[in-house]
Amino acid sequence: MxxxxxxxxxxxxxxxxxxxxxxxxxxxxxxxxxxxxxxxxxxxxxxxxxxxxxxxxxxxxxxxxxxxxxxxxxxxxxxxxxxxxxxxxxxxxxxxxxxxxxxxxxxxxxxxxxxxxxxxxxxxxxxxxxxxxxxxxxxxxVPVDYDFDGTIQQALHWHPGARRLVVVTGSSARDLIWETQIRDDIARLGVRQSVEFLSGLPTDALKAKLSALSKEDVVFTPGYFRDGTGREFSPREAAALIAAASADAPVYGPFSTFIGTGVVGGRMSGYVEMGRQAALAVNKLLDGTPPAALGLPASMPSVTQIDWRQAQRWGIADIPPDAIVHFREPTFWEAHRGQLLLILAVMLIQAALIAALLIERRLRRRTASARKEAELQAGKDRAALTHMTRVSMMGQLSAAIAHQLNQPLAAILGNAEAARKMLGREHPDLAELKEICDDIVTEDLRAAEVIRRLGALFRRGEMQLAPLDLNELVAETLDLARTELMTRHVSPVTELAPLPLVDGGRVQLQQVLLNLILNAADAMNDAEPARRALKIRTGLDGDKVRLSVIDQGSGIAPADLKNVFGAFWSTKDGGTGIGLAICQSIVTAHGGTLTATNNSGGGATFSATWPVHQHN
CATH class of the missing domain: 3.40.50.2300 (Response regulator)
Incomplete structure (x- = not known):
């Protein structure tokens, strides 16, 4: 015991x-x-x-x-x-x-x-x-050196024709401390322009004075907590009010929270970074490091920050290369580079495929091929046509693909810029740099996975059957089409039952599902946005699995139900009529069936069935 x-x-x-x-x-x-x-x-x-x-x-x-x-x-x-x-x-x-x-x-x-x-x-x-x-x-x-004088110098540099510097402050104790500091800074700088202080005025009187300023004036303000009547503000609220009233004179400020209020910019320290620095010190204290051994920076760095919209408004061009530029509108190429490259690639691939098909057709006409060779060639043509249709669908989803790539690329860029700024510090935090590098690696792998999936869809080759999870394929395909569906105001809903594995070619079955999803979205183009619900349902049907794509469109004319899977039959303007025919051939090659029916409440349902995976 x-x-x-x-x-x-x-x-x-x-x-x-x-x-x-x-x-x-x-x-x-x-x-x-x-x-x-x-x-x-x-x-x-x-x-x-x-x-x-x-x-x-x-x-x-x-x-x-x-x-x-x-x-x-x-x-x-x-x-x-x-x-x-x-x-x-x-x-x-x-x-x-x-x-x-x-x-x-x-x-x-x-x-x-x-x-x-x-x-x-x-x-x-x-x-x-x-x-x-x-x-x-x-x-x-970590002390912060609010760069009042640096902001004033930058403002006067960007407006060399200014004849007067107008300083706006409030009446609270903090406002008076700021006013004293600004007066000292201006005296030390030896500003050649005339200087006028609008201090502790009632807000209405202040707005009247600001509205009378001209393009020969430049306004500097740290905002204020209280005006001359005792009315209280946050400095950001005051800065927004000052910028709105000063229609003909640019306004500058020293705090990063002013960006977006109409203020042009200034030399600023970021409050988020102040919080992060304090958090790093707290982490070390909780780990047992004595306060004297924390190794804190001497001060928070300040950097030029500017609102791009205000820079355009006031004709500012010589922005320092290390400045942080907010609200800058990307060029057409920057905004749509991924989409343009993808569309170009799709067009080149389609042109190459069409040229290849024409060449193959001409060669077949010149030679008396044997029946077996003709059948083999027909199979190749079908595979090429299937591939071309899949590439065409990828062209329709170019926005979704670009969105999936832009997210990790934007995260990588943001982390890289943060790391570069940290490396400029005298004592960079190596632990934080390692975390940033880990984030870059994670986002890079995420982008690589998107490219791997796209490569599989663009690749041409024989169908390889392997056990696969149909529910997982549904989720992956919906993720690929999500941006396209959002653009069309289509709301996807899934009803996925637990399923055994099926034997199938992942790329080919994904092509079938993607084609059915896009067709369903097309069928609901004329429906009210609130009715554009797309339902994808999976379940067991005896010894087979069933996949259904259900829309709430206008349905299929009864006389056309027998034609929907016919080659070159289409109700779409500009449609090729080969999409559903190829889908049926793919499902048939998997030993399954593809059917179309009208719903009693409107719309249509396309259902495909496959045998479950047979264990060896």
Missing amino acids: RLPLLLFAFCLAASSPATATETRNVLVLFSNTRLLPANVEVDRGLRVGIANTPKRHVDLFEEFLDRPTFTGPAFDQTLSTYLREKYATRPPAAIVVAGEPALEFMLRRRDGLFSEVPVVHLAVDKPYLQSVAPLPAEVVG
Whole structure:
């Protein structure tokens, strides 16, 4: 009895709570409101960067100071009590503070809250950090140098004919700090243009002044939190308002969240990247790295960012090669390169096949072929015609094919650009670079799989029978045709029953299914979009499997039911009439049948049956 007891005790110890996944709590304290665009982007960067491991799960909790709406010692005391009591049973292992008010609050209240917990700050600018006493050893972060002067220089460079620089700020405490910094930067730059500050004005008065500006003016603004009447804004909202009012003068700003509001651009640091940097520091802290040994960058880098639409509006051409250009419209070739190449390839293949068929036909007329040779030649012609029809269908699906290739290629490009930017840093994060490289490899394999499938459909050769899963073939074919069906507003629905394997040629059966799907979509062209439902159903029919493609079109005229599988018979304008004939020949070659019937509620059903796979 001792040995079983010892084994039981060993297994019990191995499954003890010591080996269970540990939950660590991280508290994020934002300076402003939940919906401030900068906070939304920081949150995205944090959630992407925080690492859950087999040994550790991280719960992220977020709180908001709601500055400048709520301020003062009484509010701060109430918030401190709230945080202390709320997290008494779930104390944070690390704290992230976003913005100067959040850092200032935590420095004042830390002893009464979480005195031993390390704090990581983000979106805190260098001038503020230089103005306060040295931070405690447990409070670390990557400073951001909001590039006000760099943005002003870039704006004046792009508008050399400007005679006046107009600066717009607000009336909150944060707005006044920004105004002071801008005045210092302008004095240091020695701007030759005249400078006018529109500070703390009521919004209506500000809009009136901005609407009176001319093309000889350039506007710079960090946005504002409060106008002269006490009305509160987010800086992005203020920037959008300023850009809309300044119809004849370009507007520039230093924050990446301004892109898309009508602001031209500026020298900007990305808030998503700030969140990712803070997340990397938190990961190391949770792994046991001391705050002093985190090896954080000296500051967040800034780069020129520009809205392409605004660049076109204001005639800006000399954009730096390292600039980030948003909303740039691709050229026709860039937008449709994959489709154009595919269409060209299909046309060349079709031309080659037609030429080959004509040459073969002429040779047959010149020679008295034997019957056996004629039959062999007819088989080759049928195979070539089947292949040509399949290639023609691929031409119809060029948009879907290009979409499937563009997705992994776009992901590869995005990851490669991110890696290139990281390599420009003084201390690139090798672990993050490895993750980016892994993503590139994954997307490359995904694109290769799409090309492999297309190669199989374009390849000409003898039919190779092998056991295959009909339901899997349905899913793969629908994925290929999905973009084409979306373009036609056709909604596919599947009713797939568990099936045994069938013996078949994957490429040929996929051609049959693809042809039936496209025919069904064609049949519903005149139907209301809400009625364009395409149903694909599989099931067992005795010792055979059945595949049905059901549409809700106008159906088939009763007199034409007997002709639908005849060669060169078609109801489509410009149709060749060989698609269904080839489908029937393929199904027959598999030992099956293909039938067409009208539905009682409208539309038609095409059903194919095959024998199940025979085990050796």
